[in-house]
Amino acid sequence: MDFWVSEMHTNNVKISIRVEQQLFSAQSEFQRIDIFETPEFGKVLTSNGNIIFTEQDEFIYDEMIVHVPMAVHPRVRNVLVIGGGDGGVARELSYYGEIEHIDVVEPDQLFVYACREHFPEDANGLDDARVSMYYEDGLKFLRSRQDAYDLIINDCTDPLGHAAGLFTKEFYGSCFQALHEDGIMVYQHGSPFYDEDEDSCRIMHRKAYRSFPINRVYQAHIPTCPAGYWLFGFASRKYHPIKDMDAKRWKKREIKTSYYTTNLHMGAFMLPRYVEDLLEEEEV
């Protein structure tokens, strides 16, 4: 049997992954969720037909969105994860003994259920005693918090779909308010290569640039992302992602990684000319 699932990266380019069988399919209030067993990527989860993560490459995303800010901020006690119902981000955070509390705000209970059933190794992150789960809208939750977090991780799945409210100007302002005066926010910044992705990339940078004093973008190679190339935003009230990165302190923790190193941390902020140019054009 020739059984494939495809994601359109643009109208004119797609990636296809061979499927052994479909393991799960359901429509929640927010999204259609499907899970496939595949020979190349292990289990693959899609939301409305877009690949959200796979067993084989989720480590890149989860390590890069967690360890980069954690290697910069010297004293993270309280963390807010917006989205993150799969538990991968909470799992990486759980390796840090100094973290006292992690709030995970995920609106979609069915998403959490599906991940717990099929990705128990990620979902175990949500069972850490320091995690509080809130099945709520991220933006509403944020509005009720002030000066509460050292780190906010925006791990929502779909910037342009049901989670679009998480990429408004108000959202960045609310994050700024919810952070302590030396807090850091990291977020998915999309893929800069294809024209249609470039636009949302520009809009996000413009909004973050106007809301935070320190804004940098960093990169990773994630095979199942559009063009295999994904950016993260680093918006910060005090700490600089390169100058304040403390490699010695981070290495002392002896966290086992497959992608992140403190050396790669530096390189991840060294961007291609075309990406630097498009970001600079929004810094007005």
Place this chain on the structure above:
Amino acid sequence: MDFWVSEMHTNNVKISIRVEQQLFSAQSEFQRIDIFETPEFGKVLTSNGNIIFTEQDEFIYDEMIVHVPMAVHPRVRNVLVIGGGDGGVARELSYYGEIEHIDVVEPDQLFVYACREHFPEDANGLDDARVSMYYEDGLKFLRSRQDAYDLIINDCTDPLGHAAGLFTKEFYGSCFQALHEDGIMVYQHGSPFYDEDEDSCRIMHRKAYRSFPINRVYQAHIPTCPAGYWLFGFASRKYHPIKDMDAKRWKKREIKTSYYTTNLHMGAFMLPRYVEDLLEEEEV
């Protein structure tokens, strides 16, 4: 009409690009060459069904394989390009006034013909007065040269097909001999993500490691490569790719780039943990 060309990145994952029309198709002594007009990537050239380059992303490959060694070696006069019949590498080299001579050794005349017809902007690089074309086998050509070049660029299209001789131990030894005592060789190192690509990546590094005193690998995001992630090998008799990179000297030349910067140069050598690990395992 729904008209697509697909490349199998492995048996279980493929990329597909929408096609407007096929512009060229021919079988040479060495390979089947096809050229497609596409809305996303402009013109796309394939060899035996594998994408070799596209108008939209060739700049990444050509800039990274040329400017990295050129920013390290202080006095490049003589360059050998193995493969490179499309002219993209020669075009980037032509921006350096100090280069006196460029030998391009491409066995496939039909490949050069097809590129001249359909990618004249790249192929113009071959018209530089300093370029000598040789329609010969790269390995045979190399055997006849000793202490002749400052820089060798292995730009051959297909490490595992007709150009397999260019990835043998003998090849690295012949390159070492053909270089001056401070010469540099750069080469395509493949994509490290998928299991079947990882193997050839390991073999190449092992061979280069045993032939040259200085060996480093550097990376770029190339959307149409497997997993969007491509590695280059930097094998050198004297100069170190980071310690001997002279950003001030390179910037003085005012070469216009879309991907390469001297800052990105540094970052390109800062590799993910899983890539560092697989390379280290071959350094025995």
